[in-house]
Amino acid sequence: MRIPLIAGNWKMNKTVTEAVDFITQVTDKLPAPNEIETAIAAPAILLKSMMDANTGDRLQIAAENCYYENEGAYTGETSPMALKDMGLHYVIIGHSERRRYFNETDDIINRKVHAVFDNKMIPILCCDETMGRRESGEDIHWVVSQVTAALKGVSPEEAEHLIIAYEPSWAIGSGKSASADQAEDGCYLIRQTVADIYSDEIANQVRVLYGGSVNPENVSGIMNKDNIDGVLAGGASLDEKTFLQLVQYKK
Ligand SMILES: O=C[C@H](O)COP(=O)(O)O
Numbered sequence: 001m002r003i004p005l006i007a008g009n010w011k012m013n014k015t016v017t018e019a020v021d022f023i024t025q026v027t028d029k030l031p032a033p034n035e036i037e038t039a040i041a042a043p044a045i046l047l048k049s050m051m052d053a054n055t056g057d058r059l060q061i062a063a064e065n066c067y068y069e070n071e072g073a074y075t076g077e078t079s080p081m082a083l084k085d086m087g088l089h090y091v092i093i094g095h096s097e098r099r100r101y102f103n104e105t106d107d108i109i110n111r112k113v114h115a116v117f118d119n120k121m122i123p124i125l126c127c128d129e130t131m132g133r134r135e136s137g138e139d140i141h142w143v144v145s146q147v148t149a150a151l152k153g154v155s156p157e158e159a160e161h162l163i164i165a166y167e168p169s170w171a172i173g174s175g176k177s178a179s180a181d182q183a184e185d186g187c188y189l190i191r192q193t194v195a196d197i198y199s200d201e202i203a204n205q206v207r208v209l210y211g212g213s214v215n216p217e218n219v220s221g222i223m224n225k226d227n228i229d230g231v232l233a234g235g236a237s238l239d240e241k242t243f244l245q246l247v248q249y250k251k
Helices: 016-029 044-053 080-086 096-101 106-118 131-136 139-150 180-197 200-205 219-223 240-247
Strands: 005-009 037-042 059-063 090-093 122-129 163-168 207-210 230-233
Touching: 005 207, 005 240, 016 037, 016 044, 016 059, 016 240, 037 044, 037 090, 044 059, 044 080, 080 106, 090 106, 096 122, 106 122, 106 139, 122 139, 139 180, 163 180, 163 230, 180 200, 180 207, 180 219, 219 230, 230 240
Parallel strands: 005 037, 005 230, 037 059, 059 090, 090 122, 122 163, 163 207, 207 230
Antiparallel strands: none
């Protein structure tokens, strides 16, 4: 059985004080992690304070990115080995904003996926599509090719722990979520791609999330779909009350 995962991605928002405040307010209001898992991904500069404030076992603190080397002369980068040492389990890799603004290629994303697995953490691998590609029918190939490239050389034993997020660029931060059916189509396609690369068994273990303008009003409809195991929410995860509303979605 795949445990639902409600994850927030704060992007480049919040100060240390604001982050600690948020964690202190939500930590004892979250469900048991064997019912619904919850996570907040935050900028590297906030993570240690968030880990210290996160006294319970109900919330996972995650990183939004890391480099593909553990150490060396890479000024300004975040070491996956240091993230592991801090006690993190999840790292977002390949978010569309990393691909678009920081020129992350499929090859870089593949190296980062390996670096996360090598450090015994789990990547939340993001793949996107554009409205142009969706309208022309090209989006299918685009999503398949991003997932395939990111998983090159990843073993079946690693792949079964994967989390993959389907995030159409046109739905991110636009207030225009994909419909629940569109989200299900994208997540189904990702699961099929994993089945083609590995097996049905592994595809059934991988958790697939939808991200793009998720909010308390649309979360239930999205979570009701067979191939959607969770959400990756940006804007709606910044406010404590709204994040808790996402977590309390009703099937
Ligand atoms: O990682 C999260 C996504 O980019 C979605 O962001 P959003 O919920 O603000 O549209």
